[in-house]
Amino acid sequence: MLKRNVPLHHLNTFGLPASASWFTTISTPTELAALIDTAEWHYLERFILGGGSNLIFTGDFAGLVLHVKIHGMELVREDSDAWIVRAGAGERWHSFVYWTLAHGWLGLENLAFIPGTVGGAPVQNIGAYGIEISERVQCLETVDLKTGKTVIFDRSACQFSYRDSVFKGDAAGRYLINAVVFRLPKLWEPLINHIDVIKELEAMKICNPTARNIADAIVAIRTRKLPDPERFGNAGSFFKNPVVDSATFACLASQYPEMPYYIQPDGMIKLAGGWLIERCGWKGRKFGPVGVYEKQALVLVNCGGASGRDVLALAFAIQKSVQAVFGVKLVHEPVLL
Numbered sequence: 001m002l003k004r005n006v007p008l009h010h011l012n013t014f015g016l017p018a019s020a021s022w023f024t025t026i027s028t029p030t031e032l033a034a035l036i037d038t039a040e041w042h043y044l045e046r047f048i049l050g051g052g053s054n055l056i057f058t059g060d061f062a063g064l065v066l067h068v069k070i071h072g073m074e075l076v077r078e079d080s081d082a083w084i085v086r087a088g089a090g091e092r093w094h095s096f097v098y099w100t101l102a103h104g105w106l107g108l109e110n111l112a113f114i115p116g117t118v119g120g121a122p123v124q125n126i127g128a129y130g131i132e133i134s135e136r137v138q139c140l141e142t143v144d145l146k147t148g149k150t151v152i153f154d155r156s157a158c159q160f161s162y163r164d165s166v167f168k169g170d171a172a173g174r175y176l177i178n179a180v181v182f183r184l185p186k187l188w189e190p191l192i193n194h195i196d197v198i199k200e201l202e203a204m205k206i207c208n209p210t211a212r213n214i215a216d217a218i219v220a221i222r223t224r225k226l227p228d229p230e231r232f233g234n235a236g237s238f239f240k241n242p243v244v245d246s247a248t249f250a251c252l253a254s255q256y257p258e259m260p261y262y263i264q265p266d267g268m269i270k271l272a273g274g275w276l277i278e279r280c281g282w283k284g285r286k287f288g289p290v291g292v293y294e295k296q297a298l299v300l301v302n303c304g305g306a307s308g309r310d311v312l313a314l315a316f317a318i319q320k321s322v323q324a325v326f327g328v329k330l331v332h333e334p335v336l337l
């Protein structure tokens with residue numbers, strides 16, 4: 001079952017070179033249980049790999065990569081107010097979103113066209129166009145890689161927050177998510193509060209959009225705005241939008257009145273990381289094999305032949321300059337391995 005010295009270049013959307021000393025594909029929970037019973041399991045370090053779209057490989061991995069390929073999508077049941085839908089962790093996220101829409105189970109449309117797998121999506125609580133996956137998750141079915149036991153995480157146990165969850169923190173690497181159960185409300189209302197979506201629907205001449213219209217609009221926007229990983233390797237936004245307190249914000253706003261910001265429910269203020277980076281002069285600049293995407297400064301791109309070290313060097317230089325100019329700390333979004 002275990003392969004040796006497997007290249008990972010084609011298994012991460014940044015296209016970074018790396019290899020795994022040990023590698024296996026997990027297609028069913030039973031396969032995983034069998035693996036946990038082997039001698040190798042207990043001495044190898046492990047890493048769980050989904051679609052590789054939120055990952056920076058900084059070098060070769062001396063342990064065992066578990067590539068999650070667990071499939072299956074089903075309606076579990078229908079409640080009076082919601083559809084309960086379950087998907088295997090290895091399903092492609094975008095295909096799953098369109099599958100739900102085709103069945104009339106709505107509520108994931110704003111998250112269309114995010115790369116990666118269903119299992120990878122809750123790890124960083126994917127979000128886009130006014131919604132986060134946490135708002136639709138009922139529970140996660142996982143296997144504790146230490147004990148081999150099944151553990152169910154309900155929404156609160158996942159400790160979701162902005163681009164974060166317990167699976168990026170205390171529980172990182174310990175639980176393999178094998179399925180995600182979603183609660184999709186029957187009472188559906190379009191969520192159109194982003195100016196790009198409003199404009200796109202206007203351009204499509206759609207006044208009363210269906211969920212499918214919204215998903216199609218978002219696919220069109222994202223196709224224009226973000227680099228296609230097939231052409232320019234990338235991991236989406238490289239930095240989280242920084243969140244600051246009101247005193248810090250007031251100080252910045254007096255110096256930069258044109259600075260975009262978003263007030264959060266807890267009173268903190270989210271700044272647009274891309275704007276800060278652009279103001280420091282990084283947008284569209286290329287540094288050997290890596291660069292800052294010309295249309296969106298939050299995205300770093302592989303211009304050809306980049307290594308993880310090249311990416312980290314550029315990221316560090318950007319962080320330093322944003323800190324120096326604005327006094328704001330940028331935190332990277334992808335997982336570094």
Ligand SMILES: Cc1cc2nc3c(=O)[nH]c(=O)nc-3n(C[C@H](O)[C@H](O)[C@H](O)COP(=O)(O)OP(=O)(O)OC[C@H]3O[C@@H](n4cnc5c(N)ncnc54)[C@H](O)[C@@H]3O)c2cc1C
Pocket residue numbers: 013047048049050051052053054055068089114115116117118119120121122123124125126127128163167173175176177178226227229234235236237335
């Ligand atoms: C062009 C582009 C656009 C993007 N846009 C967005 C966006 O709008 N919003 C957003 O939030 N993100 C965005 N992303 C980031 C990325 O697509 C998501 O974070 C995605 O959910 C990662 O899933 P993955 O399967 O690729 O995970 P991977 O990159 O394979 O893994 C990421 C982390 O999750 C863990 N993991 C993966 N699968 C499992 C599993 N089954 N069980 C346990 N742990 C697991 C890994 O160990 C790793 O720590 C974008 C990326 C790209 C390339």
